[in-house]
Amino acid sequence: MVQAPVKTQEITLMLASPRGFCAGVDRAIQIVEQALSKYGPPVYVRHEIVHNRYVVEDLERKGAIFVEELDEIPDDAKVIFSAHGVPKSVPEAAEDRGLFYLDATCPLVSKVHVEAGRHFAQGSEIVLIGHAGHPEVVGTMGQLPEGAVTLIETVADAEAFEPRDPAKLAFITQTTLSVDDTAAIVAVLQRRFPEIAAPHKEDICYATTNRQAAVKSMAPKVEAMLVIGAPNSSNSMRLVEVAERAGCRVSMLVQRASDIDWQALQGISAVGITAGASAPEVLVEEVIDAFRAHYDVRLETVPVVQENVSFKLPRALMS
Known part of the structure; x- marks a missing residue:
């Protein structure tokens, strides 16, 4: 010992x-607590509301039930989507089942979703700088049809990326990345594709x-x-x-x-x-x-x- x-x-x-x-995490936790107070337990939460076991276990003691997918939730239940955001298919599936849901997606993540939609509507190919498999990345890529967003994780990925049309290209980022790592990736993209559209305001929160x-x-x-x-x-x-x-x-x-x-x-x-x-x-x-x-x-x-x-x-x- x-x-x-x-x-x-x-x-x-x-x-x-x-x-x-941060404000997004505080809001997400308040949404679960207020829903439990207003509707009574149980309230279901799809995915950890935020990535912290202490917070999750505290909310479980108050009556929250955490699940990974909607098919784990009864038809008459109330469900909350986590702060990381979800693919469009998730609220669509909830509506198809008539589930009452609250979206606790951080507004700064929602901003990235809006940006992605705007670029897509303008016909741009979209690059997302982020980490594969992270719930926020899954949710952001899930805002658009499959293949509309290309994930870039490293400088090497940025060097190897070949767009369909360099003149119609935009990038967005996960909100929780290393500022320095992201700047290095962006520098490569901007060097290789000078016309690439950047966020109006930096996506890293x-x-x-x-x-x-x-x-x-x-x-x-x-x-x-x-x-x-x-x-x-x-x-x-x-x-x-x-x-x-x-x-x-x-x-x-x-x-x-x-x-x-x-x-x-x-x-x-x-x-x-x-x-x-x-x-x-x-x-x-x-x-x-x-x-x-x-x-x-x-x-x-x-x-x-x-x-x-x-x-x-x-x-x-x-x-």
Whole structure:
């Protein structure tokens, strides 16, 4: 068994600001909670409402039932679509069955869906920069007929891509990507296809951009970075990568305080702590408490930008 550090050792914990919940995640969770309050349990949710087991399990205790497909839901049930967005075929199938549904898709993801539809209507071939299999990518590609969107994951993909007509080409992106990786891919596409249409406003969401900027700001001041989040959370995994590239010799993802590798932190005097956009602040507090049980802790907040974004709930929940 690994010995924990002696508690008399001092350590500085630098807390990223902003961190944790973004407006889209907060809205999605509110939609489930308000639906449970208004309609009573159970309320079904297609896919994890956000990628965080603590959040999902908390909602399950309140009466939410999480499923992967609509055929797991009874005919008289109420269903919510996750914050990541769904292919058009999903609400169509719900309507065919007469299911009552609420769409918790993040408005910034919906913006990308609208962009894709606009480019398609104009006859453009669409490139989506993103990660294969991620629910957001599945949902975005599912807005249009099969073959209308080409997925590009890497710079190599961008170099190899051959469009039908370079003069009728547009790109969109997943909202939770690495800002730097995406910029490198976009640079290749724009070099190869100077006429490619870009989003009117960057698709990578404000929360992803801000959390990555906060990690970059903290990285030179710390020896290790702890990112609180889930392994299936794209924005959380990107924060781990950003910290590594910014020079943190230890960069680890933890879902809960129990995941902390204390041995990897031996001899380290300054640790950065951040949280992915779907990780609640209670988990940050849990990690801080765990450090206090092992170290003499000094807390410091590293503010980068103040966020004041909020999104309205669906009308059905407002009445």
